[in-house]
Amino acid sequence: MPEAILAAKNVSVSYGSKGTQVRALDDVSLSFATGALTLIMGPSGSGKTTLLSLLGCLLTPDSGSVCVDGAEVASLDESERTDLRRGRIGFIFQAFRLFHSLSAFENVMITAEIAGQRDQHHSDSARQLLEKLGLADKLHLKPKALSGGEKQRVAIARALLPNPKILLADEPTAALDAGAGRQIGEILRDLAEQQKRTIVVVSHDHRWASFAHRTVVLEDGRLLDDRRN
Amino acid sequence: MRLAWYNIAHDRTRFLVTVLGITCAVFLMIFQGSILLGFLQASSKIIDATDADLWITGRGVQCFEFPVSVERRLGAIAHSVRGVDHTSRICTRLVQFRKTDGSHQLVALVGADSDVGRQFPMPHVAGDSTAIQPDALVVDKSNLELLNVASRLPLDVEVNDQRARVVAETSGFSSFLGSPYVFTSYADGSRYINLRPEETMFVLVWLQPGASIQNVKRGLQARMSNIDVWTREEFSNKARFYWITQTGAGGAILTAALLGFFIGLAVVSQAIYATTMENIEEFATLKALGATNGFIRRVIVGQAVVCGIGGYVLGLLITSPMIRAAQASIPWVAAPGWLPAAIALPTLAMCVFASIISVRAALAVEPAKVFRA
Numbered sequence: 225m226p227e228a229i230l231a232a233k234n235v236s237v238s239y240g241s242k243g244t245q246v247r248a249l250d251d252v253s254l255s256f257a258t259g260a261l262t263l264i265m266g267p268s269g270s271g272k273t274t275l276l277s278l279l280g281c282l283l284t285p286d287s288g289s290v291c292v293d294g295a296e297v298a299s300l301d302e303s304e305r306t307d308l309r310r311g312r313i314g315f316i317f318q319a320f321r322l323f324h325s326l327s328a329f330e331n332v333m334i335t336a337e338i339a340g341q342r343d344q345h346h347s348d349s350a351r352q353l354l355e356k357l358g359l360a361d362k363l364h365l366k367p368k369a370l371s372g373g374e375k376q377r378v379a380i381a382r383a384l385l386p387n388p389k390i391l392l393a394d395e396p397t398a399a400l401d402a403g404a405g406r407q408i409g410e411i412l413r414d415l416a417e418q419q420k421r422t423i424v425v426v427s428h429d430h431r432w433a434s435f436a437h438r439t440v441v442l443e444d445g446r447l448l449d450d451r452r453n
Numbered sequence: 454m455r456l457a458w459y460n461i462a463h464d465r466t467r468f469l470v471t472v473l474g475i476t477c478a479v480f481l482m483i484f485q486g487s488i489l490l491g492f493l494q495a496s497s498k499i500i501d502a503t504d505a506d507l508w509i510t511g512r513g514v515q516c517f518e519f520p521v522s523v524e525r526r527l528g529a530i531a532h533s534v535r536g537v538d539h540t541s542r543i544c545t546r547l548v549q550f551r552k553t554d555g556s557h558q559l560v561a562l563v564g565a566d567s568d569v570g571r572q573f574p575m576p577h578v579a580g581d582s583t584a585i586q587p588d589a590l591v592v593d594k595s596n597l598e599l600l601n602v603a604s605r606l607p608l609d610v611e612v613n614d615q616r617a618r619v620v621a622e623t624s625g626f627s628s629f630l631g632s633p634y635v636f637t638s639y640a641d642g643s644r645y646i647n648l649r650p651e652e653t654m655f656v657l658v659w660l661q662p663g664a665s666i667q668n669v670k671r672g673l674q675a676r677m678s679n680i681d682v683w684t685r686e687e688f689s690n691k692a693r694f695y696w697i698t699q700t701g702a703g704g705a706i707l708t709a710a711l712l713g714f715f716i717g718l719a720v721v722s723q724a725i726y727a728t729t730m731e732n733i734e735e736f737a738t739l740k741a742l743g744a745t746n747g748f749i750r751r752v753i754v755g756q757a758v759v760c761g762i763g764g765y766v767l768g769l770l771i772t773s774p775m776i777r778a779a780q781a782s783i784p785w786v787a788a789p790g791w792l793p794a795a796i797a798l799p800t801l802a803m804c805v806f807a808s809i810i811s812v813r814a815a816l817a818v819e820p821a822k823v824f825r826a
Contacts (some may be wrong), residue, residue: 313743
């Protein structure tokens with residue numbers, strides 16, 4: 225059994241105030257192994273995105289704990305959580321979240337700039353990543369000049385530049401056509417298998433099951449199913 | 454701070470509007486600052502042009518232009534105070550100046566003893582700095598046309614129905630009162646303004662080498678009643694303070710200079726806030742990607758500072774010719790080289806202040822927002 229680099233233990237999260245409180249996650253425990261792509265599925269409101277926010281240190285649970293690469297997230301202050309996110313976790317979003325004023329290359333370099341590492345090494349790495357993802361001729365184009373699939377590949381390159389051990393992807397193909405979606409699925413699976421990264425993908429799309437090593441199903445904030453593919 | 458630059462360069466119209474707003478603010482601050490500075494300098498110019506260590510004035514006199522008469526014997530009394538080397542007198546009053554075409558102009562006549570100061574305008578005999586021409590007047594060159602004496606000098610005129618002659622021009626003594634300064638000797642000045650022989654208006658005191666100015670000041674105050682004794686610097690500052698705070702003109706100039714700052718602040722705040730809110734999800738993304746609060750602050754303040762630099766440079770380009778044009782009609786407007794540099798600091802402060810609300814908004818955004826499509 226590979227070592228778990230990412231784990232949530234008995235986590236519960238509620239939103240809203242008394243009377244109108246909604247339990248988004250209810251006592252969920254999951255761990256994620258290195259080198260595997262895990263698909264988290266479930267209907268809307270099942271708690272998928274809340275779980276992803278917890279795993280990404282963007283949210284703290286009401287109860288339970290989250291452990292990222294050996295660090296107990298609850299014991300970290302805001303600044304330490306920010307450092308953890310920056311160094312260990314890459315994010316891929318449904319809406320791409322690219323910076324509209326920056327070129328594809330600059331969008332990738334933003335993670336290096338955030339880390340204060342805007343140097344030749346990172347510049348070369350950013351260029352190589354974009355080239356590997358088939359964007360060699362799109363380096364200087366702004367997001368509005370890119371297709372949906374190209375935008376998501378830029379977002380993947382951005383997530384990979386800091387060389388994180390963990391990649392969290394929220395509906396990464398929801399805004400893409402079938403062909404582009406398949407391409408993104410293959411890229412992420414290769415990243416897990418060849419580069420031994422831990423990848424967690426949240427999606428409604430059953431086609432992701434063919435790329436995932438494991439599928440977790442949530443419903444009403446509870447773990448409904450957890451199976452290896 | 455590439456992101457800061459790219460963000461503002463991306464929306465060029467907004468950038469241009471922001472820069473123009475700051476340009477207006479910079480223009481107002483420098484232009485009104487020049488007027489304010491010139492006004493301050495002009496309001497104490499006569500006092501500053503003397504070399505005296507101390508000024509004795511009537512009790513409650515606030516400035517040079519509005520004196521009251523004091524006893525002439527104060528000069529002799531002052532002489533007897535330990536530490537006093539010598540004294541001189543100055544008198545001033547608004548009088549009628551009859552031009553060569555017969556029309557009249559109210560002028561501020563200033564009569565002074567010949568030794569009040571090397572920079573002080575005085576109708577010296579040509580080639581002899583110790584001899585004073587009788588019935589002679591000196592006028593500022595900015596007032597030559599107003600006094601109708603621009604064509605040739607010397608020129609016979611009348612002051613308070615008494616014969617006088619404009620013999621020379623000076624510069625840097627343009628009046629802010631609307632009534633030009635006209636300089637003459639103390640003897641002629643006191644005669645033109647009908648000052649009684651036992652009266653004078655200001656007694657100027659020079660100290661012996663090594664004498665303590667504060668000791669002499671206290672000694673003079675102890676020996677005389679109904680007078681005030683000021684060091685030259687004190688009287689100069691008092692006059693400036695009076696004209697700035699007690700008159701509508703000074704207050705208006707000061708207010709306009711401050712307005713420039715606040716207009717700029719409002720323009721930059723509005724523009725930077727709009728840009729920040731438009732890109733608020735990008736700040737959420739930055740936070741999710743691991744950007745520190747410091748990084749986000751730098752992006753927003755960087756945007757404001759870039760706008761500030763653009764507005765400042767454009768403001769300087771516009772202001773210089775405008776000030777030169779203003780000086781043609783208002784000679785006392787000051788344009789020291791350090792003023793534009795000094796305005797850079799409030800411009801920078803304006804941009805940083807303007808960013809505060811935007812920084813707060815960006816730091817408050819929930820990074821988990823990034824997962825919502």
